[in-house]
Amino acid sequence: MKTIKGPGIFLAQFMGDNHPFNSLNTICEWAAQLGFTGVQLPTWDPRIIDLQKAAESQDYCDHLKGSIGEWGLEITELSTHLQGQLVAVHPAYDLLFDNFAPKELHGNPKARTEWAVQQLKYAAKASQRLGLTAHATFSGALLWPYWHPWPQQPAGLLDEGFDELANRWRPILNYFDECGVNACYEIHPGEDLHDGVTYEIFLEKLNNHPRACLLYDPSHFVLQQLDYVTYIDHYHERIKAFHVKDAEFRPNGKQGTFGGYQGWANRAGRYRSLGDGQVDFKRIFSKLTQYGYDGWAVMEWECVIKHPEDGAREGAEFISKNIIRVTEKAFDDFAGGQKDELLNKRVLGLL
Numbered sequence: 589m590k591t592i593k594g595p596g597i598f599l600a601q602f603m604g605d606n607h608p609f610n611s612l613n614t615i616c617e618w619a620a621q622l623g624f625t626g627v628q629l630p631t632w633d634p635r636i637i638d639l640q641k642a643a644e645s646q647d648y649c650d651h652l653k654g655s656i657g658e659w660g661l662e663i664t665e666l667s668t669h670l671q672g673q674l675v676a677v678h679p680a681y682d683l684l685f686d687n688f689a690p691k692e693l694h695g696n697p698k699a700r701t702e703w704a705v706q707q708l709k710y711a712a713k714a715s716q717r718l719g720l721t722a723h724a725t726f727s728g729a730l731l732w733p734y735w736h737p738w739p740q741q742p743a744g745l746l747d748e749g750f751d752e753l754a755n756r757w758r759p760i761l762n763y764f765d766e767c768g769v770n771a772c773y774e775i776h777p778g779e780d781l782h783d784g785v786t787y788e789i790f791l792e793k794l795n796n797h798p799r800a801c802l803l804y805d806p807s808h809f810v811l812q813q814l815d816y817v818t819y820i821d822h823y824h825e826r827i828k829a830f831h832v833k834d835a836e837f838r839p840n841g842k843q844g845t846f847g848g849y850q851g852w853a854n855r856a857g858r859y860r861s862l863g864d865g866q867v868d869f870k871r872i873f874s875k876l877t878q879y880g881y882d883g884w885a886v887m888e889w890e891c892v893i894k895h896p897e898d899g900a901r902e903g904a905e906f907i908s909k910n911i912i913r914v915t916e917k918a919f920d921d922f923a924g925g926q927k928d929e930l931l932n933k934r935v936l937g938l939l
């Protein structure tokens with residue numbers, strides 16, 4: 589067993605135009621003062637990182653690590669959630685997801701996908717230069733409009749969709765393998781990889797590619813009513829990253845998991861600040877520790893009720909309290925003794 593690293597914080601939801609959230613230096617100072625020891629970096633914000641430069645320059649990466657290290661922080665992972673989404677986009681979402689790409693690519697899905705693939709490869713190389721072994725991303729989705737089997741799906745639709753998704757990701761994952769970095773898919777509604785079954789279909793299409801790993805976030809499973817604890821039993825060997833995010837699901841006589849097209853504040857299932865939802869983090873931290881997860885516990889803040897700065901302050905303390913420092917000895921060592929083969933044979937009645 590190993591002690592989980594943390595607390596870390598995903599900076600994406602905190603970056604903004606006001607001090608201290610408008611530069612990497614000041615937001616790192618803020619995070620360190622709250623007690624965080626790691627930061628997960630969104631790679632689409634140039635105030636945080638120049639991704640192409642990080643892929644091409646070791647000096648740049650060394651300087652980036654040094655600047656963050658001055659505040660007693662480490663980089664936990666890089667994130668390409670927005671770029672990963674663009675690796676595979678169903679045409680129904682083209683206009684909305686164009687916002688994730690540079691303006692010159694809007695209205696050109698083919699060029700947008702090529703850009704996204706290159707971004708992922710930059711992220712793999714940048715992660716290698718930064719000494720990181722895990723990377724956070726999304727899978728994208730070609731099949732999401734058809735997640736509910738009505739109208740009836742044409743025969744072969746799922747196979748065709750997952751074949752194409754695997755074909756797009758295979759060269760990316762091969763490059764991640766060359767760089768010694770795990771691509772960790774956040775299993776998430778809106779992605780073709782949104783639960784254990786879809787992840788297994790994807791893995792099968794990829795012949796169990798060793799770099800097709802997981803970012804574990806229990807909040808999305810609360811909203812799906814999926815058993816997020818036994819999920820760890822199934823997939824612990826593939827879990828290489830961890831978002832600590834809370835959620836609650838409170839169905840009523842008018843709505844349930846589908847949410848009735850309501851905004852986040854009025855949905856039966858919604859994300860909450862750490863400690864304000866229903867996720868049993870004591871069991872999660874215990875199980876991840878039991879299985880030897882040695883990555884970071886990174887807070888992702890998404891709450892429509894609590895102020896983000898309060899959520900961050902409370903989140904650092906919450907994660908710290910849940911991290912289990914693993915024991916170096918068994919509790920009953922005092923009652924044990926040295927190995928004695930003769931004694932063991934006598935105990936078993938063999939002598």
